Amino acid sequence: MLFVISWHLCNLADSMAVYHSSSTNNDRVGVLEICLKDILIEIKPVESHRVERINAIRQLEECLRGLLVFRGVVVSLKPFGSFVSNLYTKWGDLDVSVQIDNTPPNSISRNTKRYYLKNILHALRRTGLARNTQYIPNARVPLLKYISRHHNISFDVSINNHFGVMKSSILKWLSEIDDRFRDMVLVTKEWAKAQNINDAKSGTLNSYSLCLLVIFHFQTCDPPILPPLRVICEGSISNQEWSSFSERHVEDVCSANIQRFRSRRRVNKSSLAQLLVSFFDKLSGIGNSASEYSISTFEGRLESITGGLRSPLIIEDPFERSENAARTVRVLELHKISNAFRDAHDKLSSSLVLSDRDSLIFLLTRPILASRLRDQQPVTNYNTRSQHSNFATIGVLERQFENTVRLDRMHSQASTSVASIRPTYRNF
Numbered sequence: 001m002l003f004v005i006s007w008h009l010c011n012l013a014d015s016m017a018v019y020h021s022s023s024t025n026n027d028r029v030g031v032l033e034i035c036l037k038d039i040l041i042e043i044k045p046v047e048s049h050r051v052e053r054i055n056a057i058r059q060l061e062e063c064l065r066g067l068l069v070f071r072g073v074v075v076s077l078k079p080f081g082s083f084v085s086n087l088y089t090k091w092g093d094l095d096v097s098v099q100i101d102n103t104p105p106n107s108i109s110r111n112t113k114r115y116y117l118k119n120i121l122h123a124l125r126r127t128g129l130a131r132n133t134q135y136i137p138n139a140r141v142p143l144l145k146y147i148s149r150h151h152n153i154s155f156d157v158s159i160n161n162h163f164g165v166m167k168s169s170i171l172k173w174l175s176e177i178d179d180r181f182r183d184m185v186l187v188t189k190e191w192a193k194a195q196n197i198n199d200a201k202s203g204t205l206n207s208y209s210l211c212l213l214v215i216f217h218f219q220t221c222d223p224p225i226l227p228p229l230r231v232i233c234e235g236s237i238s239n240q241e242w243s244s245f246s247e248r249h250v251e252d253v254c255s256a257n258i259q260r261f262r263s264r265r266r267v268n269k270s271s272l273a274q275l276l277v278s279f280f281d282k283l284s285g286i287g288n289s290a291s292e293y294s295i296s297t298f299e300g301r302l303e304s305i306t307g308g309l310r311s312p313l314i315i316e317d318p319f320e321r322s323e324n325a326a327r328t329v330r331v332l333e334l335h336k337i338s339n340a341f342r343d344a345h346d347k348l349s350s351s352l353v354l355s356d357r358d359s360l361i362f363l364l365t366r367p368i369l370a371s372r373l374r375d376q377q378p379v380t381n382y383n384t385r386s387q388h389s390n391f392a393t394i395g396v397l398e399r400q401f402e403n404t405v406r407l408d409r410m411h412s413q414a415s416t417s418v419a420s421i422r423p424t425y426r427n428f
């Protein structure tokens with residue numbers, strides 16, 4: 001845990017330097033930089049959003065406590081996904097894995113998972129905690145979706161999703177390498193939503209793919225901001241071993257690798273605005289190259305497609321390399337995605353747009369956010385503001401590790417007060 005904090009402090013120093021250099025050297029993209037700060041303030045969750053999510057998870061846990069089907073097993077709820085990797089927005093979904101402890105990954109069959117989910121579904125209905133419940137037994141990972149009535153938060157519940165939990169931890173460590181990563185992911189997600197290209201159900205990009213594109217961009221800057229994920233995962237996992245990995249081992253190995261990268265890298269000090277402009281520039285050709293190359297964040301480069309996987313767009317899942325994270329993208333929609341990148345690149349190449357706050361906001365945000373931002377006074381003293389919004393205190397950082405809410409319920413104690421709810425601190 002200690003070195004996690006010290007990375008973060010290094011990070012603070014780096015980003016201070018970044019913001020200072022960008023404010024003095026803020027020629028062409030100055031208005032965009034300020035604009036991005038304002039957008040981020042609107043979409044970044046604050047402490048109360050985090051607490052709200054923890055409370056919503058506790059409520060689900062409360063509901064599971066009474067379930068007969070879990071009698072005699074140790075069950076814990078583990079949030080994962082963007083909430084845990086700290087890449088969520090105020091409106092983001094909440095992914096929760098119901099972990100049946102002391103069972104190795106993959107030891108619970110699909111049917112058992114479905115059975116558990118159905119029981120949870122009935123419990124949610126019975127208690128009236130949920131609205132818009134949706135049971136999706138045939139998804140890649142059997143899933144239960146609902147909206148918490150009290151907290152108005154969308155849940156995706158799965159069973160023993162060790163893999164999802166592991167992936168989001170790695171993304172979290174990655175986001176701790178450089179603050180600009182999280183900002184870029186949030187900004188591009190909002191842009192993609194505004195352009196209607198962030199919706200897996202309608203054939204465009206899911207948020208995970210979008211996040212991988214940002215990673216790819218940061219890996220292919222010169223000097224790079226992030227290393228190939230191979231460098232981070234080296235020695236921790238291979239495709240074959242995933243079924244039997246130990247989370248503790250992956251954690252140790254990845255942390256050591258990340259620390260090594262941080263200590264040896266040359267820092268790319270480009271501002272967020274400059275990175276966004278080069279992101280759109282780089283990816284405006286995505287439609288043209290997609291039939292020949294796949295995007296590999298594991299290797300940190302484009303890779304030639306050699307038969308096998310056929311898909312309009314291939315963004316390799318770095319943690320399951322035979323899987324295509326962009327498998328939902330359809331041909332027609334790839335054009336739409338490609339056009340959106342090209343259009344953004346064209347607009348940001350025009351000094352007319354680049355110097356006009358309203359045009360930038362119109363390009364980058366959805367109408368509801370745009371109208372809120374237009375009513376605001378532009379922030380002039382953005383140096384003060386960016387420090388305020390970007391720099392987490394150590395206290396906040398530590399509290400992120402409280403995310404795991406646990407319910408230990410041994411059979412022998414079932415008659416007495418069913419064990420109290422307590423957060424467990426992950427033992428870093």
Ligand SMILES: *[C@@H]1O[C@H](CO)[C@@H](O)[C@H](O)[C@H]1NC(C)=O
Pocket residue numbers: 091152
């Ligand atoms: C619930 O959240 C959605 C977006 O996540 C929002 O559009 C809606 O207005 C919220 N509803 C309430 C009652 O707050």
Ligand SMILES: *[C@@H]1O[C@H](CO)[C@@H](O)[C@H](O)[C@H]1NC(C)=O
Pocket residue numbers: 220221222223267268269270278
């Ligand atoms: C950061 O990377 C970009 C993209 O490769 C490059 O153009 C830029 O010069 C780099 N910036 C710095 C300050 O090193």
